Amino acid sequence: MASDHGGPQQGTMPLDTSNAIVNQPLGHHEQVGSTPDDIIIRTSSDTPEHESTTGTTLSDVNVVRAMEEDDADFAGRMEVESFRSKYECAVGKNRMEECTVIRQNNYRDTDDKNCRIFIAEYKNKRAGMLFLKFHGYKGRSSSTCDLYDRLGCRSTHGMLWYICLENAASIDPVECYIECICVDKEHRGKGIGKILMERAEQEAKAIGCSKMTLHVAQSNRAISLYQRQGYHIAKDIDGCCCVWCIVGIRKWYTMSKMI
Numbered sequence: 001m002a003s004d005h006g007g008p009q010q011g012t013m014p015l016d017t018s019n020a021i022v023n024q025p026l027g028h029h030e031q032v033g034s035t036p037d038d039i040i041i042r043t044s045s046d047t048p049e050h051e052s053t054t055g056t057t058l059s060d061v062n063v064v065r066a067m068e069e070d071d072a073d074f075a076g077r078m079e080v081e082s083f084r085s086k087y088e089c090a091v092g093k094n095r096m097e098e099c100t101v102i103r104q105n106n107y108r109d110t111d112d113k114n115c116r117i118f119i120a121e122y123k124n125k126r127a128g129m130l131f132l133k134f135h136g137y138k139g140r141s142s143s144t145c146d147l148y149d150r151l152g153c154r155s156t157h158g159m160l161w162y163i164c165l166e167n168a169a170s171i172d173p174v175e176c177y178i179e180c181i182c183v184d185k186e187h188r189g190k191g192i193g194k195i196l197m198e199r200a201e202q203e204a205k206a207i208g209c210s211k212m213t214l215h216v217a218q219s220n221r222a223i224s225l226y227q228r229q230g231y232h233i234a235k236d237i238d239g240c241c242c243v244w245c246i247v248g249i250r251k252w253y254t255m256s257k258m259i
């Protein structure tokens with residue numbers, strides 16, 4: 001789906017990634033030019049500075065960190081489980097395991113400098129994931145042969161359309177697009193999503209972006225989280241039968257926030 005954002009444009013300067021966490025080849029955890037504040041690290045022994053309405057203290061979320069290679073299985077599974085109905089529509093219910101492997105491989109192979117993937121840990125266990133895209137991001141790709149081997153003919157078609165849709169959003173030079181945010185079912189409603197949203201803005205600002213955007217299904221209750229974080233509805237999108245056929249959802253919002 002094309003991303004069409006209502007907010008004012010802020011010029012077309014190339015992104016300056018010198019003050020941001022540069023996406024190292026996975027497995028590396030080095031930060032280039034970043035300050036200690038770039039990664040929120042709180043241990044359970046810290047005094048909680050904030051407490052969420054659900055009683056979870058930020059001290060329980062002890063790290064939001066850049067994804068490493070051994071997080072790829074978690075990230076792929078989280079994404080497919082969190083957006084299960086969309087994937088089921090695209091590839092069919094009986095192909096979910098193969099679909100998970102494809103996404104896990106995508107995360108493992110990510111080396112595009114114009115994206116960032118973060119993992120949130122809650123009480124020392126992986127609990128959430130955030131995937132940010134910036135101008136110049138080329139999109140996740142899997143070879144058609146690999147898709148065909150894993151999914152067969154009909155589901156490969158569905159997956160290719162799904163990939164087309166996720167790569168369709170054009171991203172402005174000063175824009176940070178939230179491609180995916182998800183929290184493990186077991187840990188939802190504890191404030192982890194809010195912390196990931198804040199981390200997204202922190203990263204976007206460090207890179208020099210002035211605008212956050214995302215797409216959300218109009219039926220998704222995550223909209224209230226986004227509104228609390230200062231996002232507004234920039235566009236009401238009717239994906240008509242095309243988008244509905246691919247992911248089973250027709251009505252979407254583009255939401256955005258100037259930062």
Ligand SMILES: CC(C)(COP(=O)(O)OP(=O)(O)OC[C@H]1O[C@@H](n2cnc3c(N)ncnc32)[C@H](O)[C@@H]1OP(=O)(O)O)[C@@H](O)C(=O)NCCC(=O)NCCS
Pocket residue numbers: 082083181182183184187188189190191192193194195214215216217220221222223224225226
């Ligand atoms: C959306 C999501 C990342 C929020 O993470 P979280 O840690 O639960 O968020 P927080 O605890 O900080 O905030 C709670 C808010 O999250 C949203 N939320 C909670 N459970 C949710 C769920 N099952 N589905 C969608 N949104 C949910 C709601 O907006 C909730 O606010 P509310 O109680 O006023 O309705 C998480 O619920 C999730 O992974 N949902 C499924 C995937 C998804 O829909 N992602 C967003 C796609 S645009």
